[in-house]
Amino acid sequence: MIRNLFSLNAKKFLALQSLFYALANSIEALVPLLLAPILTRMLDPTGYGIWVLFVTYATFMRPIVGLTTQDAIRMRFYDLDQKQLDRFTHTALFVMVVLAAFVSAVTLVFGEVVATLTKFPEAWLISIVVAAFLYEVFYTVLALQQFHNRRGAFLTTQVIQAVLSLIFIVCFLLAGWDWRGVVLGRMLSMGIATLFSLKSLGFTFSALVRVPERSFYRNIASFGVVYWPAGAVVMAMATADKVIAAHYLGVEASAMYGVAALFASAFWMANHSFVLAWTPWLFRKLKLAASEGLQEVASVSILYFVMAAIAAAAFYFFALLVAPTLLGEAFHSAIPLLQYVMIAIVLQGYFMHNMKFLHFEKRIELMSIFSAATIGLNIWLSIVWVQAMGIRGIMLATAVSFGAAFIISGMLVMARYMNLRKGAKAVVG
Template sequence: MSGSGIYAISTLINSSIPFLLLPILTRHLTPEEYGVVAVFQVWCSLLGVFCGLNTYGAATRKYYDYDEPERYMGDYVAACVAIMIISSIILTVIMLQLVDPLLKILGLPREWLFAGILVGIGNFLVQLRLRQWQVRKEPMKYGQFQISQSAFNAGLSLLLVLTVSLGVDGRLVGITSSMLLFGVLGAILLWRDKLLTLSWKPELIKDALTFSVPLLPHFIGGFLLLTVDRAVISSILGLEAAGHYMVAAQLALALNLLLQSIHKAYVPWLFERLKQDNCEEKKHIIKISYLYFLGLVIIALFAFIFGKPALIFIAGVEYAPAGDVIGWLVLAQTILGMYFVVSSYLIYAKKTQQISKITILSGAINIVLLLTLLEPYGLAGAAWAMCVGTTVQFLATWFLASRAIAMPWSLKRIIFG
């Protein structure tokens, strides 16, 4: 099996573990408790953007700049870890000053508010370790580490929720402990492989920040578009509503995982053919793209028809209100699947700054609509807001992609030549 195939399969297995947990946890946690889990994960996602400032991406890119990466990467990884430590301390200080309003807005217990920092630290170290395996083309180690972490998370959560009867705290302990433990393990493995040194080089810290800070708008935009809705729902409609929405969102996410795996396999195929710059080949690419779009539309229609009974069967009747939005959330994921296709052209053309701008715009639109529609229309308003946000992201990206690379997008040209 090729390296890309191993990465795709390991990512799919890793991401499907929380989905497999769903029918078990929903029968042992109330919707309100599930809402607490949802808000905690949103909080961890937000902190993850700022804890280390995603400089593990800078370490990934820097590998290709060195003629002898094994000789120099240890100092660069150390610079990234230094940024993570400093940013985590700053985040903690800020949170100490804002703890009361944060507790009021999020509705999380104080200890779990600060546990989010530990999850951010662990996630940073895990990503740093995984990316260094990836650039060295070691997919088996990558997959084993990734899947082991998720399996430990799931196993510990089930043990604490089902056997020890800790309820929602058991699930949060599973998330936090697994991320922190594997983060520490990742750091140890980096040290063992001489990819982490005890060094302080300000010029490397500056280099890592120069690469990573301009990308923050993209990550923030993605957070606003795809994640923040659960926290807003909790704040306005309560934790029970957030729990219902989280279940629907997790089921819709199963489609997203499949689409991401398809996208990972599609991109190398696409780039190889774009490089040939052949007119007939380009027509073939667009035909496949339109057939793919049609397939995604059909999937969305099926979700509107069969989504609610399927959700009740999987999660239980207590989560039936989530069935009212599952169709819309699946539609949003199918639109994202179309976005993955057209965004590939901007990546090929090295127009990544345009992607960041579109993501910020789409996220802002989602937030405005979310705050406008949530109270009068409930969970459906949140799902509609996401659909509009992802549609804007898709159409704007498609427009810019059509200008970046000439492709025969016209249906008339495809059908009649």
Template sequence: MLFMSLLKGARVYLVSNILNAIIPFLLLPILTRYLSPAEYGQIAMFQTLLAGIGTFIGLNAVGAAERKFYDGDVSETVLKEFNGSCMQILAVSSVLVFICIALFQQQLSEFLAIPTSWVLAAVGISILGFISRIRLGQWQIRNQAKLFGMLQVSSSLINMLLSILFVVVLEQGAEGRIDAQVITGLIATMVALAWLYKDNLLQVRLWRPTYIKEVLAFGVPLMPHSIGGVLLNLYDRFVINQQLGIVDVGIYMVAVQLSSAMLIVFDAINKAYVPWLFERLKHNDAQEKQKIVKNTYIYMVSILLLAGLAFWIGPLFITLIAGDKYKAAGEIIGWLCLGQAFSGMYLMVTNYIFFSKKTSYLACITIIAGLINVILLFVFAKQFGLVGVAMAFTLSKLIHFIMTFYISNNAYKMPWGLKIND
């Protein structure tokens, strides 16, 4: 009964995320045959910059808007004004980030080995992405999975078609891939904004200091967590670029993209799981909590077994999908899949921290795990090359999960059977 209830909610998200994942995978064998590993590495460094900038754009206001929905009997008027406050924070943070990035545009270009025009483009795409995520998040918390999937999948499809047009047909190289993302972001944002206003979920003309403070109280403590996430999930690209070269970045990112298929499935399950879980945590029923814990353990064991298979079948998929130019990625795919499995386990326990609103804990854990990752990266990359980078990623993810599991159990008590729960 518990499984079927969750499966019903997860089905649409799972199908949506799988379709959303299939599109980049369909694009992967095309890009790897029309782009050199160096060009693919440049795109990877741009995506890394994009994620780093996204840490500061909006100050985690998307999560605050989603969490507000569960604050008891909150009226629709309050929710749309709260969402408007999130947009106001987006506007201010975007201006500040743009100024900072513009001042160091040349230095960032040289450090990342990408054209200067891409640096400012990353700011624009981050802003557009925030607005789309606000719309997607509002659909998710209201269990409107079909609309969620429609926008998500159509955006990826447009991105893919434009990428093929610019990279393959017009032969624009890596530049064409970036242009495709900019245009896709503009289209998705226009649709997202129109739908937010259509559903009466946005009021940006009113200034509500109380809501601004509430959003910042949720989002700002998460900033170190987000920065730690960059260190944990993205810093490896910087190390590879500096120590091994841009070609190895391209090879590494092919393996990362293939391994991320696991995380896409985990994320789809979690998207359906969060509203389901939060509703049951509000009831505070002991028997239901025991069922949740039991099924969580089964889930964790299952994904670890799945990750183990990647050590054997992963190299075959690399050659088949990406071609011989990227064959070296087969040596690291297993390690990366194991790291993604630990990420999936992390998602299952971090939800309790968000429910308890004790998000400052996440900042500490993620910063610590991120710093450990940085240290391991420098040591392992020098000693073992690309394989060492993948090993550092996996070990850091394991440490991140263990620390989060411990803190989660203190933030919100669940019958995990651990001594710290006594």
């Protein structure tokens, strides 16, 4: 009876936490949806396709510029005191600046080659690096706000970024800046929101411009290099999909892929909100797993699998109703693709759920092996299937890749869970 009560309290706590992060993240997730009626009418498929590629490449560049530092902070948050955590974060931000400067220099030197490979205008390649840097700092400070349980600052940061994005982008579009205005508006809003979020965490300009001590350089670099495939798996998959679509089917195909994924992002927001709330709770529970077992964690995981599938179906049918009205006629061909994107997002969430168990145990090498194999399988299947099935083949390749990774990683987590369960019984006996 008491155990059931604790389990119920845990589910209630996670539900409330997930609801908060769902509401907070929905503010940012609503921006692309609110802009969709404007962008799909003021931009042609080519212009929208360039915007989709910009977001894709900036997202892909994040772990290169930031070395997946936010996951390093999550993993070590409970191991460091506040002073050490501040030093760790300061060092991470400094490393991001250095890497962004280096990547920018490389981009300038090899701009023509990079532009040819990426199908992106050469003159605007640097904007991708700057945006990647802003994204990485932004989400790093959001991770800190989340683990510190500073929900007010977390919410305010999201509101500032979302509102300014809408204002800047609409103003630039009305001024005739086409997709370039969308890029500039997004970057300005992210920059301002990032400055606010850093200040909310107590960082000052004078402290940030100082070169940090060397104590955490090696730790951050070694983690980033080894963990990169795991930290970049979602971004790398999305980038590969859209690049393959652009190369085999044209930039307009990337636009259609991006429009279909736009609606799936609403479900991703709800799913990611659960992960945000669940991760700190899971890490605390796993510290006691050897003595208490994982019954409570297992029950929450099963509930997540069921609720995620139901939520995905609900989001899908809602998207079918609103998409014809929300999108311009030139983009209506993306609507039949929604079902494939939604399945891929569900399986992606299941896979990331399993990865959190390995994350807690600091088994980053194994996480990276799983992720690299998933990325490789997706690229291979996408190239094979795109020629026969078009965009639908790329989306099916993503779903199959995440599905295979979910099953294999799930078997590993279950084996680990059974061992802990046996250990807990032995302690009780």
